[in-house]
Amino acid sequence: xxxxxxxxxxxxxxxxxxxxxxxxxxxxxxxxxxxxxxxxxxxxxxxxxxxxxxxxxxxxxxxxxxxxxxxxxxxxxxxxxxxxxxxxxxxxxxxxxxxxxxxxxxxxxxxxxxxxxxxxxxxxxxxxxxxxxxxxxxxxxxxxxxxxxxxxxxxxxxxxxxxxxxxxxxxxxxxxxxxxxxxxxxxxxxxxxxxxxxxxxxxxxxxxxxxxxxxxxxxxxxxxxxxxxxxxxxxxxxxxxxxxxxxxxxxxxxxxxxxxxxxxxxxxxxxxxxxxxxxxxxxxxxxxxxxxxxxxxxxxxxxxxxxxxxxxxxxxxxxxxxxxxxxxxxxxxxxxxxxxxxxxxxxxxxx
Numbered sequence: 001x002x003x004x005x006x007x008x009x010x011x012x013x014x015x016x017x018x019x020x021x022x023x024x025x026x027x028x029x030x031x032x033x034x035x036x037x038x039x040x041x042x043x044x045x046x047x048x049x050x051x052x053x054x055x056x057x058x059x060x061x062x063x064x065x066x067x068x069x070x071x072x073x074x075x076x077x078x079x080x081x082x083x084x085x086x087x088x089x090x091x092x093x094x095x096x097x098x099x100x101x102x103x104x105x106x107x108x109x110x111x112x113x114x115x116x117x118x119x120x121x122x123x124x125x126x127x128x129x130x131x132x133x134x135x136x137x138x139x140x141x142x143x144x145x146x147x148x149x150x151x152x153x154x155x156x157x158x159x160x161x162x163x164x165x166x167x168x169x170x171x172x173x174x175x176x177x178x179x180x181x182x183x184x185x186x187x188x189x190x191x192x193x194x195x196x197x198x199x200x201x202x203x204x205x206x207x208x209x210x211x212x213x214x215x216x217x218x219x220x221x222x223x224x225x226x227x228x229x230x231x232x233x234x235x236x237x238x239x240x241x242x243x244x245x246x247x248x249x250x251x252x253x254x255x256x257x258x259x260x261x262x263x264x265x266x267x268x269x270x271x272x273x274x275x276x277x278x279x280x281x282x283x284x285x286x287x288x289x290x291x292x293x294x295x296x297x298x299x300x301x302x303x304x305x306x307x308x309x310x311x312x313x314x315x316x317x318x319x320x321x322x323x324x325x326x327x328x329x330x331x332x333x334x335x336x337x338x339x340x341x342x343x344x345x346x347x348x349x350x351x
Contacts, residue, residue: 009022009023009026009069010022010023010064011023011052011055011060011064011065011069012060014052014055014069014071015055015056015058015059015060016054016055016056016119016232016239016240016241016242017059017240017241017242017312017318017321018240018312018314019059019060019062019312019316019317019318019321020059020060020061020062020064020318020347021060021061021062021063021064021065021318021348022064022065023050023064023065023068023069024047024064024065024066024067024068024069025047025067025068025069026068026069026071027041027068027069027070027071028071028073029070029071029072029073029074029094030073030074030075030094031074031092032074032092032093032145032180032181034074035070035072035074035093035147035178035180036147036154036180038068038070039070039147039149039178040152041068042067042068042070043149045068047067047068048065048066048067048068049067049068049069049070049149049175050065050067050068050069050070050347051070051072051175051178052069052070052071052072053072053093053094053120053121053123053124054096054097054119054120054121054124055120056118056119056120056124056232056242056243057120057124057128057242057243057343057344057345058242058344058345058346058347059242059318059321059322059342059344059345059346059347059349060318060347060348060349061318061346061347061348061349062317062318062319062348062349063348064348065347065348070178072093072094072121072123073094074092074093074094074095074180074181075092075094075095075096076091076092076095077089077090077091077092077095077099077100077103077104078090080183082188085187085188085189086185086186086187086188087109087185087186087187087188088142088183088184088185088186089104089109089183089184089186090181090182090183091122091181091182091183091184092122092123092180092181093121093122093123093179093180093181093182094121094122094123095121095122095123096120096121096122097115097118097119097120097121097122097124097125097130098116098117098118098119100112100122101113101115101116101118101218102116102218104184104186105214105215105218106215108188108189108190108214109186109187109188109189109214110186110187110189110190110191110192110193110214111135111139111140111184111185111186111187111193112135112137112140112184112186113135113192113193113214113215113217113218113221114132114133114134114135114192114193114196114197114200114217114218114221115130115131115132115133115135115136115137115221116217116218116221116222116225117221117222117225117226117230117231118130118132118225118230118243119231119232119243122181122182123179123180123181123182124179125137125141125182126138126141126144126162126164126169126171126179126182127169127171127172127179127345128167128168128169128172128343129164129165129166129167129168129169130167131166131167132221132225133196133197133199133200133221133224134193134195134196134197134200135193135196136164137182137184138159138162138164138169140184140185140186141159141162141164141182141183141184141185142158142159142183142184142185143156143157143158143159143182143183144156144157144162144171144179144181144182144183145157145179145180145181145182145183146171146177146178146179146180147177147178147180148176148177149175149176149177149178150176154180155177157170157177166247166248166250166279167247167343172345189214190213190214191211191212191213191214192211192212192213192214192216192217193211194208194209194210194211195207195208195209195210195211195212195217196208196209199224200217200220200221200224203220203223203224204216204217204220227305228303228305228306228309229241229303229304229305229306229309229311230243230306230309237311237313237314238303238304238305238306238309238311239311240311240312240313240314241303241309241310241311241312242309242310242343242344243308243309243343244282244306244308244309244343245308245309245310245325245342245343245344246282246286246308246325246328246329246340246341246342246343247282247340247341247342247343248279248280248281248282249279249280249282249285249338249339249340249341250273250277250278250279250280251277251278251279251280251338252276252277253276253277253278255337255338256270256277256278256280258337259280259336259337259338262335262336262337263288263336268280268281268284268285268288269281269284280338282308282340283306283307283308285332285336285338285340286307286308286328286332286340287307288335288336289328289331289332289335289336290331290335291307291328291331292307293305293306293307296313297320297323297324297327298316298320299312299313299314299315299316299317299320300312300313300316300320300321300324301313301324302324302328310324310325310328318349319349322349322350322351325342325351326351328340329351
């Protein structure tokens with residue numbers, strides 16, 4: 001474990017947005033033991049603690065963070081159990097997520113291949129219930145090992161304990177638990193799971209529900225993500241983002257009816273859920289409200305490739321980014337009656 005406390009480190013350097021003020025103290029943890037030790041040390045010092053993985057799904061305020069920022073850099077992926085075609089794979093919290101996906105696909109394991117190209121660390125995936133192209137991690141997570149800051153002990157949560165919902169979990173809005181590792185239950189199978197996303201199916205040339213070689217699914221997902229600026233690329237300013245800034249709103253039957261009324265009967269892209277709710281495309285709503293790809297506002301703007309991605313072009317502030325996000329949210333609400341909610345975690349700022 002390394003302590004970089006002598007200098008005030010700019011958190012902008014540790015986030016994919018390139019935004020955020022300084023850290024009071026920066027500590028790097030390279031193992032689960034390091035993580036626990038750093039958390040305990042911050043508790044003894046009565047310091048605020050911010051746990052940071054890949055910095056790809058967080059918006060940090062311009063004031064920064066006054067306490068200890070714990071940078072998770074643990075790594076490692078290992079098979080910890082096999083039962084027939086089912087393989088349990090444990091991944092350290094700091095292990096780069098796409099490296100994990102690439103290795104499992106190369107090893108002939110399927111279940112997370114459509115989550116290729118998502119930036120960040122493995123330990124962040126259960127927090128957001130990360131998902132894309134018809135898969136999310138709640139479908140394959142077997143357990144999450146955490147350090148409980150309240151009880152001062154290590155615990156293991158099963159899927160039900162994690163309370164997974166769409167882009168949400170027990171962990172998202174509390175700092176009580178710090179993820180140490182995640183175990184995934186995958187299949188030893190060269191074929192992907194059933195393709196569950198229309199755009200991906202079209203690119204693969206198959207029908208939804210068909211299965212394809214997992215390597216083909218991964219390659220196609222990466223192609224789609226690159227076309228939308230959703231794979232980190234230092235040469236592409238459209239990738240300086242947190243990915244999708246807003247989640248797809250889930251509307252009650254009454255709210256969906258009101259939306260259709262405002263649209264004069266136009267049917268928005270939507271997917272039915274339990275209890276009559278409808279999940280509506282946030283991207284479609286933003287475009288319907290009048291925003292276009294490439295819209296800029298000073299040093300920030302909407303990606304030229306994907307309307308859900310808010311980007312930082314350099315030299316800007318978190319305040320500017322949040323002003324843009326507020327403009328989008330308020331305009332969508334004013335014109336369509338739907339409130340968009342941010343997907344990333346906001347630290348030292350609010351929307």
